[in-house]
Amino acid sequence: MSSKTILFLAKPQAITPLFAQCKEAGVEAGLAETIRGALDFIEKKKPGVVFAYAMLPGVKLEDLLIHGQDDSSFPPVVVFTDRGSSGEAQRLMELGAKDYWLEPLSWEKIQAVIPSDEAPVPANEPQATAPPAGTGVKIIGQDASVRRVLALSRQVAPSKASVLISGESGTGKEMFARYLHQNSNRANAPFVAINCAALPEHLLESELFGHEKGSFTGAINRKLGKFELASGGTILLDEITEMDMGLQAKLLRVLQEGELDRVGGVETVKVDVRVLATTNRDIETTVKNKEFRQDLYFRLNVIPLKLPALNERGDDIMLLAQFFVDHYSKEYGLPRLAFSDAARAWLMGYDWPGNVRELQNLMERAVLLAGAGPIEEQHFLLDGDNWPLFDEEELQDETPSPGAPAADEASLHNALGGRDLPLSEIERIAILKRLEQTEGNRTQAADLLGISVRTLRNKISDYKKRGLTVP
Structure with missing residues (x-):
């Protein structure tokens, strides 16, 4: 089994961006889209880890996992998905999956589980020197509320103190966690994140903490937990307030004593981990309601970071909007776009319930729909049912002939780069792109497009009536 070889069982577009990072790290990455192809690669290359997408059309991961149960040399299988469930996680892990992740699939996550050929560095020895402040993650913001949080983050980053990052959903809590890690003396060690709300208690x-072989049904091998994988580095406990009270007590022991017991284990394992936690709830209220342990709250809240909502950041709204527009204009091969006065007024007056994440999605949408620019208010597409850019006569006159294939990302670049498409065709391309991105999930696609599922369904029905290919 080679730690320098890994296999992805997934669609190419889902993992292509990771190949450059694999190559840079000296890791050979293989790709298979069928169980047979995966087994052939495993037999020939003997990869250290297999990363398998749970929703790959025509593929039953159970077949791969069952095959591995009879082979002690079979590589561990990490399942990843964009819309997982606790039931599926339990079923696949009982069949032998090493781990169950929710997307995005990042290089940091992959690197954390790739077996190492090198001897481990003792936990009491330094493993990294602090990088220059501000390297790595870039946080955009000039408002005083953000500058205060950044200043505090820089000051406490080199320490081992626990940090509790709170704020509304979409304010960038994980980004600040990565900023703390990358500006610490643990920057070259693992950064491991886990969503405490994504799994039921026994799986979490x-x-x-990991488990020993035979500790429960499906535990066919010893598994290291996230704390052990992050030893020497940083662990992020996302949505910490969703953790069950019983598990909170075990977590408290790890924070206080720096040691843990694997599930079914008899030996105590020492770990050296810097703990960061996030929550979008009022954690003090959860403590008062006895939904969260007070002693754990005090242990996590050594350094509190409260992130402001986007609607409290003043001119940062336009600063971030232009940043995202420039980013997506470059990504799609388009010239730099500006905002009209009406669009600026709307952006500054909107309440932003989804915060920075919502702003980012709206700016990508605006770049795709603005044509030659400037970006106008209607390009934000908040109410698809009343979007004034669609014209039925134009749809009939300008739509490509029946049988035209769905546009992929490359054709989207080329089409938009031509600058001469009617808005109706830009609409069609945007819809197809989102359907492809969400593997045909119309609810998710409609959410990304900012329109109702009913509107999306009507558009798809119209395309199909004209003979166009739609996922």
């Missing part, structure tokens, strides 16, 4: 305990 195994994810955090």
Whole structure:
């Protein structure tokens, strides 16, 4: 089994961006789209880890996992998905999956589980020197509320103190966590993140602390938990307030004593981990309601970071909007776009319930729909049912002939780069792109497009009536 070889069982577009990082790290990455192809690669290359997408059309991961149960040399399988469930996680892990992740699939996550050929560095020895302040993650913001949080983050980053990052959903809590890690003396060690709300209690305990072989049905091998994988580095406990009270007590022991017990284990394992936690709830209220342990709250809240909502950041709204527009204009091969006065007024007056994440999605949408620019208010597409850019006569006159294939990302670049498409065709391309991105999930696609599912369904029905290919 080679630690320098890994296999992806997934669609190419889902993992292509990771190949450059694999190559840079000296890791050979293979790709298969069928169980047979995966087994052939495993037999020939003997990869250290297999990363398998749970929703790959025509593929039953159970077949791969069952095959691995009879082979002690079979590589561990990490399942990843964009819309997982606790039931599926339990079923696949009982069949032998090493881990169950929710997307995005990042290089940091992959690197954390790739076996190492090198001897481990003792936990009491330094493993990294602090990088220059501000390297890595870039946080955009000039408002005083953000500058205060950044100043505090820089000051406490080199320490081992626990940090509790709170704020509304979409304010960038994980980004600040990565900023803390990359500006610490642990920057070259692992950064491991886990969503405490994504798994039921018994699976989350195994994810955090690991388990021994035979400790429960499906535990066919020893598994290291996230704390052991992050040893020497940083662990992020996302949505910490969703953790079960019983598991909170076990977490408290790890924070206080720096040691843990694997599920079903008899030996105590020492770990050296810097703990960061996030929550979008009022954690003090959860403590008062006895939904969260007070002693754990005090242990996590050594350094509190409260992130402001986007509607409290003043001119940062336009600063971030232009940043995202420039980013997506470059990504899609388009010239730099500006905002009209009406669009600026709308952006500054909107309440932003989804915060920075919502702003980012709206700016990508605006770049795709603005044509030659400037970006206008209607390009934000908040109410698709009343979007004034669609014209039925134009749809009939300008739509490509029946049988035209769905546009992929490359054709989208080329088409938009031509600058001469009617708005109706830009609409069609945007819809197809989102359907492809969400593997045909219309609810998710409609959410990304900012329109109702009913509107999306009507558009798709119209395309199909004209003989166009739609996922």
